[in-house]
Every structure is written in C-alpha cells, then in structure tokens.
Amino acid sequence: MKLGLIRAAGKNETSPYEPLGLLYIASYLEKYMNFKDVIITENIDTLLKEKPDIAGISIYTIYLSEAEEIINKIKEELGIPVIVGGPHVTLLPDFLPDKSDIAVIGEGEQTILELLELYLREKKFDPYHLVKIPGIIFKDGSKRIKTQPRELIYSLDLIPPPKRELLKKHYYTPKILTGRGCPYKCAFCSTPVLWHKFRMFSNDYIYKELLQIVDSSGTRIDIVDDLFSISIQKIKDFSKFIVSRGIEKEVSFYVNIRADTFNEEMCYLLKKMNTTKVFIGFESASEKILKFYNKKQTVADNQRVIDLCYTYDIQIIGSFIIGAPIETRKDIKETYNFIYKNSEKIYNFACSFLSPDPGTAIWEYIKPVMPEIKTIDDLLEIMYSTNWSEHLTTEELINYYRKICSIETACHKHLNNHLKRVIKFSTDLNRAGFQSPLDLL
Numbered sequence: 001m002k003l004g005l006i007r008a009a010g011k012n013e014t015s016p017y018e019p020l021g022l023l024y025i026a027s028y029l030e031k032y033m034n035f036k037d038v039i040i041t042e043n044i045d046t047l048l049k050e051k052p053d054i055a056g057i058s059i060y061t062i063y064l065s066e067a068e069e070i071i072n073k074i075k076e077e078l079g080i081p082v083i084v085g086g087p088h089v090t091l092l093p094d095f096l097p098d099k100s101d102i103a104v105i106g107e108g109e110q111t112i113l114e115l116l117e118l119y120l121r122e123k124k125f126d127p128y129h130l131v132k133i134p135g136i137i138f139k140d141g142s143k144r145i146k147t148q149p150r151e152l153i154y155s156l157d158l159i160p161p162p163k164r165e166l167l168k169k170h171y172y173t174p175k176i177l178t179g180r181g182c183p184y185k186c187a188f189c190s191t192p193v194l195w196h197k198f199r200m201f202s203n204d205y206i207y208k209e210l211l212q213i214v215d216s217s218g219t220r221i222d223i224v225d226d227l228f229s230i231s232i233q234k235i236k237d238f239s240k241f242i243v244s245r246g247i248e249k250e251v252s253f254y255v256n257i258r259a260d261t262f263n264e265e266m267c268y269l270l271k272k273m274n275t276t277k278v279f280i281g282f283e284s285a286s287e288k289i290l291k292f293y294n295k296k297q298t299v300a301d302n303q304r305v306i307d308l309c310y311t312y313d314i315q316i317i318g319s320f321i322i323g324a325p326i327e328t329r330k331d332i333k334e335t336y337n338f339i340y341k342n343s344e345k346i347y348n349f350a351c352s353f354l355s356p357d358p359g360t361a362i363w364e365y366i367k368p369v370m371p372e373i374k375t376i377d378d379l380l381e382i383m384y385s386t387n388w389s390e391h392l393t394t395e396e397l398i399n400y401y402r403k404i405c406s407i408e409t410a411c412h413k414h415l416n417n418h419l420k421r422v423i424k425f426s427t428d429l430n431r432a433g434f435q436s437p438l439d440l441l
C-alpha cells in the first residue's frame with residue numbers, strides 16, 4: 001500500500017519550505033508501523049503519477065481553494081480515499097473540503113497511523129471502525145461525524161525527527177523545530193489554539209537532529225519555532241553545543257524571538273552561535289494596541305531588541321499588524337513613526353492587516369458584529385478581506401498600509417546600493433570600451 005502526501009500551496013508556487021508536518025508523519029509511520037511506502041510532494045501531477053492508494057493533504061486556510069482543486073483531481077483520476085489535516089482542518093473543522101473523506105484534527109502522527117492500520121486490516125474505511133479512532137471527522141453518508149479528541153503525544157521525543165530524505169535536499173533551506181506550540185496567548189494568534197500545550201523536544205534530541213542536518217546540507221538553518229527565545233537556559237545550552245562542535249563556522253542561524261524575554265545575554269549567545277537574522281512580532285508601536293493584543297511586551301521592549309540586535313550586528317526582520325478594531329489614526333501613526341525612526345536599524349519588515357482566526361480572542365471580540373458564515377467564501381471574506389476597524393475606513397487603512405510599506409529599511413538601501421554598484425560597473429566597462437563583462441576574461 002502506498003501513501004501519497006501533498007501540501008496544498010499557492011498556484012504555480014514551488015515553495016521553498018520543507019513540509020515539516022508531513023515529514024514527521026512519514027518518520028513516525030516508519031518507526032511505529034514499519035510503513036515506508038510514502039511519497040511527499042507539492043506537485044499534484046507527481047502525486048497522480050505515483051498512483052497512491054490513499055492520499056493525505058496538508059492545508060493552510062489561505063490555500064483552501066488549491067486544496068479543493070487537488071482533492072477534485074485525486075478523486076477524478078484515482079478515486080482513492082482522501083485524508084486532510086493541518087492548521088486549517090484543526091482550526092476550522094466546520095469548513096472541510098467537500099470531497100475529503102476523513103479529517104485529522106490536531107497532532108497527526110498517531111491518528112494517521114491508526115487510520116492506516118485500519119485500512120490495511122479492513123481494506124476500507126467504515127464508520128463502525130472509524131468511530132473508535134480519536135481525533136477525526138469522517139463522512140457517514142451525508143453526515144460528518146466527529147470522534148472524541150485525540151490526546152497530545154505526551155513526550156515529543158517519541159516522534160522521530162522529520163524524514164527529510166524524502167525531499168530533494170538542495171531545494172530547501174533546512175528548517176528545524178525545537179518544540180511545538182507557544183505558552184503565550186496573543187489575541188490574534190492561532191498557535192496556542194492549535195497546540196493547546198507548549199512542549200519541547202529534549203536537548204539531546206535536537207542536537208542529534210541538528211548534526212544530521214549540518215552533515216547533509218547547507219550553510220543556513222532556520223529554527224522555526226514560534227518562539228525560540230523562551231528561556232535563557234535553552235539558548236545557553238544551544239549556543240554552547242553549537243560552538244563546542246564548531247558548527248557556527250559553517251552554518252548561520254535564523255530564529256524567532258519575543259521582545260519581553262529578550263536581553264543582552266541572549267543577544268550575545270545568539271551572535272556567538274552565528275545567528276545572522278532574527279524574526280520578531282513587534283505588532284504595533286502603540287501601548288494601547290499592544291495591550292489589546294495581549295502581547296505582554298511594551299514599545300520600550302521592542303526598542304530594546306532593535307538596539308541590542310543592531311549593536312550586535314544581527315539583522316532584524318519585524319512584523320507589524322494594522323487594523324485592530326480599536327486602533328485609531330494616532331495609533332497607526334505611532335507605528336509608522338516607530339518604523340521610520342528605526343529604518344536604519346531594522347533590516348526588513350512585513351506589515352499585514354489584522355486577520356481574525358477562529359478560536360482567538362480577536363475572533364471572540366468581533367463575533368457580535370460578524371456576518372453569518374454560510375459558505376467557505378463567507379469565512380475567507382471575514383478572515384482575509386474585511387476591515388474590522390471601528391475608526392478607519394478601508395481606504396484610509398490601505399493608504400496607511402501603503403505609507404508604512406514605502407519606508408525604506410536597511411535591506412532596501414543595501415539592495416539599492418548593490419544595484420547602483422552593478423550599474424556603475426557596467427557604465428565603467430562601456431566607457432573603457434568593453435561590450436560585456438565577458439570581454440574581461
């Protein structure tokens with residue numbers, strides 16, 4: 001029996017992101033079931049050519065319509081059972097793709113193992129047996145039945161590291177996770193809703209995984225936990241391990257941090273292990289909005305991170321959100337001024353409109369004024385295309401967005417300078433009588 005796993009991605013997008021969730025599933029199935037016939041791809045044609053017996057699709061809400069298309073093709077051409085999973089399925093189990101047969105809610109490893117065991121035994125998925133598997137929603141005629149919730153795997157170390165061998169190595173910047181979830185509860189964020197409890201892999205587990213990645217690929221590793229800077233001890237241990245093996249001489253790191261827990265010692269340790277980029281959710285430069293988001297960090301905390309990283313020459317990529325219901329023009333201007341003031345020090349930043357995710361405090365806040373959700377399109381409209389501001393028109397909000405995005409940061413200046421150098425070089429060549437740089441050879 002062959003299992004075909006695919007991650008729904010944007011049209012014509014060949015995503016450079018390892019589908020970690022699917023790779024963990026593959027390694028878990030191999031370890032606990034000795035099941036090895038798994039293919040992982042992002043290309044539907046590849047999946048169809050492989051003719052799997054069961055398909056599994058990982059879905060983010062923004063790629064829901066791509067997922068529907070993938071499922072339609074699988075059903076038309078192969079007519080096999082389709083299992084769906086991933087953040088969309090967990091956060092929005094009432095909005096599953098029509099033709100999917102089974103949805104896996106939350107952590108997927110043990111659930112899909114039990115589903116495959118059932119299929120191997122019974123040669124079909126029948127409601128009588130499915131109802132006994134926790135953590136799923138399955139189709140029974142025209143109804144969808146939800147089974148009891150699945151417990152989280154109690155120790156993350158029981159899950160073997162992602163089976164990266166299944167991917168074309170050169171294609172991805174390796175990514176590693178040192179835990180699952182986040183102990184904070186920012187009002188807009190679905191991570192705590194997805195994972196409930198925050199858990200970490202043990203240091204030994206991570207060191208082993210890290211060494212495998214270092215041996216087999218690349219010069220950069222992204223540590224993609226929502227929050228790597230959870231404790232000074234974790235960073236101390238990590239940094240010490242990396243330096244003791246001389247890994248920092250070959251590899252640079254990217255990590256996600258939070259402002260309130262960040263201090264000079266952390267910055268020093270990150271630099272020591274050759275962290276060249278950090279990502280941080282600044283969100284806003286208005287104290288009122290930071291409180292509204294339950295961010296538990298202040299504008300002064302944000303400024304401290306910028307100053308420290310600048311001093312230690314670590315590039316900062318910041319994220320800002322505009323469009324909170326209570327946000328006024330004054331609040332947005334504070335954010336604009338903050339970015340502008342720090343534009344030499346921030347390497348790059350992203351600004352996005354607030355998008356309410358189900359299960360979050362923001363979702364609850366806007367619920368009373370939310371239109372009725374009858375279709376998936378209604379839901380996507382609410383999540384990604386509605387202005388929830390109580391003070392600004394959509395036009396005003398878009399104008400502020402454009403204004404913020406037009407701020408040039410260090411990254412833009414760096415690119416501009418680079419471009420200028422390239423143009424100057426070719427002009428000099430022309431002046432000197434060369435037609436092209438090849439003439440220099």
Ligand code: B12
Nearest residue numbers: 017020021056057058060061085086104107108190191224
């Ligand atoms: C690392 C990360 C990234 C990285 C790498 C992304 C990647 N594709 O691997 C980067 C920074 C590039 C990124 C980008 C984006 N991300 Co992101 N990302 C994460 C993060 C922090 C961890 C993802 C991860 O690897 N998890 C680890 C594995 C183990 O979990 P998993 O993938 O969910 O899989 C498990 C289960 O869901 C389930 N499962 C998953 N798929 C399937 C399939 C089947 C068949 C089964 C049975 C089970 C199953 O089993 C798996 C094992 O337990 C999560 C937040 C979080 N903590 O989960 C956000 C998150 C997934 N990202 C999110 C978003 C929105 C995005 C972007 C769309 C942001 C943007 N606007 O550009 C882009 C999309 C990029 C892309 N094309 O994939 C949202 C998704 C919300 C939603 N409703 O769908 C999340 C939840 C963040 C949040 N709190 O809102 N992201």
Ligand code: SF4
Nearest residue numbers: 182184185186189226
């Ligand atoms: S925004 Fe970051 S710190 Fe806040 S809950 Fe989400 S992952 Fe945790």
